[in-house]
Amino acid sequence: MFDKKSIPEITITPAKSGDFSITKEGNSYFLHKNDAQLMQLNIKSLRENKEQYACYDLAYGDVLITGLGFGMLATWLAAKPEVTSVRVIEFSQEVIDLFTSSNPVSDKITIELGDAKIYATNDKFDCIFLDHFPDHS
Numbered sequence: 102m103f104d105k106k107s108i109p110e111i112t113i114t115p116a117k118s119g120d121f122s123i124t125k126e127g128n129s130y131f132l133h134k135n136d137a138q139l140m141q142l143n144i145k146s147l148r149e150n151k152e153q154y155a156c157y158d159l160a161y162g163d164v165l166i167t168g169l170g171f172g173m174l175a176t177w178l179a180a181k182p183e184v185t186s187v188r189v190i191e192f193s194q195e196v197i198d199l200f201t202s203s204n205p206v207s208d209k210i211t212i213e214l215g216d217a218k219i220y221a222t223n224d225k226f227d228c229i230f231l232d233h234f235p236d237h238s
Contacts, residue, residue, distance in 0.1 A: 114199075119193075119194075129143045163224075166229075170196070
């Protein structure tokens with residue numbers, strides 16, 4: 102069952118890095134690439150957290166995630182005792198910079214710059230969650 106207390110705090114700071122920017126309007130934060138909105142996070146309704154709860158509920162062991170976004174899912178999974186490690190494949194260094202400039206990164210999290218469409222590894226994962234924008238726009 103979704104428990105609001107299980108969500109670790111992340112810091113989202115309005116900022117710009119390259120073509121990417123984070124803005125805030127009311128209770129919502131937005132991630133844009135140029136003028137295209139990629140993500141929204143409403144900190145009051147927690148709608149986005151509830152949408153990703155299935156990932157949190159299922160996660161255990163070594164986890165692979167495609168797409169960092171605001172870092173919410175990676176941070177949340179890393180806080181779960183049953184999760185050993187979280188590897189995030191993120192296409193944009195700017196998105197990585199926006200997250201890491203405002204948040205400490207758990208020792209359980211590794212963020213790799215790469216394209217999920219062509220990512221290959223011999224590593225094994227217990228859970229894989231696809232959460233990226235296939236066209237990167």
